[in-house]
Amino acid sequence: MSSLTMRPCGDFRTSYKQDNTIFETKTIKRMAIMAIALLCAAPYLVDAYYLTLFIQISYLGIAALGLNILVGYTGQISLGHGAFFGFGAFASAWLNVSFGIPVVLCIPLAGFLTMGVGMIFGLPASRIKGLYLAIATLAAQFILEDFFARANWFSGGSYGSSADPINLFGFVFNTDESFFYIALFALVFMYIWGCNLMRSREGRAFIAVRDHYLSAEIMGIKLNKYRLLSFGVSSFYAGIGGALYAHYLGYVSAEGFTLFMSIQFLAMIIIGGLGSIKGTLMGVVFMVFLPEALESGVGLMKMTEWGNIPMVVDGLAYIKEMAIGLVIILFLIFEPEGMAHRWAQIKNYWKFYPFSY
Numbered sequence: 001m002s003s004l005t006m007r008p009c010g011d012f013r014t015s016y017k018q019d020n021t022i023f024e025t026k027t028i029k030r031m032a033i034m035a036i037a038l039l040c041a042a043p044y045l046v047d048a049y050y051l052t053l054f055i056q057i058s059y060l061g062i063a064a065l066g067l068n069i070l071v072g073y074t075g076q077i078s079l080g081h082g083a084f085f086g087f088g089a090f091a092s093a094w095l096n097v098s099f100g101i102p103v104v105l106c107i108p109l110a111g112f113l114t115m116g117v118g119m120i121f122g123l124p125a126s127r128i129k130g131l132y133l134a135i136a137t138l139a140a141q142f143i144l145e146d147f148f149a150r151a152n153w154f155s156g157g158s159y160g161s162s163a164d165p166i167n168l169f170g171f172v173f174n175t176d177e178s179f180f181y182i183a184l185f186a187l188v189f190m191y192i193w194g195c196n197l198m199r200s201r202e203g204r205a206f207i208a209v210r211d212h213y214l215s216a217e218i219m220g221i222k223l224n225k226y227r228l229l230s231f232g233v234s235s236f237y238a239g240i241g242g243a244l245y246a247h248y249l250g251y252v253s254a255e256g257f258t259l260f261m262s263i264q265f266l267a268m269i270i271i272g273g274l275g276s277i278k279g280t281l282m283g284v285v286f287m288v289f290l291p292e293a294l295e296s297g298v299g300l301m302k303m304t305e306w307g308n309i310p311m312v313v314d315g316l317a318y319i320k321e322m323a324i325g326l327v328i329i330l331f332l333i334f335e336p337e338g339m340a341h342r343w344a345q346i347k348n349y350w351k352f353y354p355f356s357y
Contacts, residue, residue, distance in 0.1 A: 020199045022195045051180050055179060057187075063240075064268040073230070073275055074209055075213075079259070081261075081262045082141065093252055107166075107243040119231055198277070206226060271338055273339055
């Protein structure tokens, strides 16, 4: 039932162009435009703290979509996505500081540099799969971490690197309110591009490689080419997300791009739904708000006599990390297709309400 279309009765498609639209119905399209228009007014309606959360969702969401293209749409695995995210952050800061390139150009250039690095690691990975591929990408994570710590000319070594704010036509985006619009534009642009990519020849080849690689090869799809290309696209998204992260914070340190970050990206796409673009965004929102919910929960516990104990209060940081692992396990057991699947079931339920069939 969850795979049923949401198109109303009488809405027939008579061409491939009509059948490949981004939005399934006109209502969904109008709601998406209204949501974006409402978000444009957010700096005037919500507190600055929530703007920082949205900016965080934006650059993490862009990077997570790249990982979902690799894992969810192409059927490969990567345990080094956090390192590619960090490479994009350092690359953009390096291009700006060392060569004086404007930040607005450094961000896409950092994406292409990260794409190149991702394809270098993807060259051997395109010929292997499964556990061997996971180990190969894990090696990429550790190699890049070591590179960040040693390459003083690129990353500043243990001191880190500064990153200038975005400057466009003399206007400096150095506040949460101004950077919010940059983050919103980047998020919408990269997600629309991701939707179009999945509708293209390359996107359908990715899905064919994922569904049955032998059948895809018989149909003439070059497996190595598209596996390598998916690594490049995934790294490009990670680089763009990392560059936005760097220029938002103004400072980049190698300590933040560890294996834990790569696991967090995997958690986002597993919770949201593998092979789902809107599910990716759902998973990112869930992971960003999960620590906030835990913080509030612990705060409520501290107000009670039985909950205000040092073990709970002092162990808040560990509780957050354990909660991420617990949530992944629970989703894998009870909702392996992610939040996108659950959302589709809810929509179908209301479509047929009050009938259950």
